[in-house]
Amino acid sequence: MSTTYAELGDLKEGSFIVIDGEPCRIVEVSKAKTGKHGSAKAHVVAIGLFTGNKKTLVAPVDQRVEVPIIEKRSAQVIAVSGVTVQLMDLETFETFEAEAEPDLLSKLAPGVEVEYWGIMGRRKIMRIK
Numbered sequence: 378m379s380t381t382y383a384e385l386g387d388l389k390e391g392s393f394i395v396i397d398g399e400p401c402r403i404v405e406v407s408k409a410k411t412g413k414h415g416s417a418k419a420h421v422v423a424i425g426l427f428t429g430n431k432k433t434l435v436a437p438v439d440q441r442v443e444v445p446i447i448e449k450r451s452a453q454v455i456a457v458s459g460v461t462v463q464l465m466d467l468e469t470f471e472t473f474e475a476e477a478e479p480d481l482l483s484k485l486a487p488g489v490e491v492e493y494w495g496i497m498g499r500r501k502i503m504r505i506k
Contacts (some may be wrong), residue, residue, distance in 0.1 A: 386438030395443035396432040448495040475500040
């Protein structure tokens with residue numbers, strides 16, 4: 378798995394975290410003060426990058442958490458079939474299939490250049506170049 382580790386207290390809104398094996402974008406972070414018994418806690422709300430599900434995590438701010446390593450690359454659309462799009466990487470010329478958001482699908486056609494993210498062995502089209 379292509380992940381690294383960071384302290385929960387260092388993460389901010391907009392950064393990424395792995396919760397229950399799913400890479401997520403953080404949408405809300407709140408920190409509770411140190412209590413009578415123990416350390417300060419962080420409450421993180423994140424949205425799954427592939428599922429779109431909302432996930433929450435409550436843990437001490439000094440706990441080490443997994444952060445996905447995101448590889449941003451360019452590709453050209455070869456074919457569009459349903460929700461999957463066949464792409465060719467513009468550097469390695471490797472062909473593969475990736476998922477696209479429904480709002481992007483209508484704009485995709487063979488020959489269009491896109492930016493895709495490789496995250497933990499999965500690929501997702503993020504935007505059209």
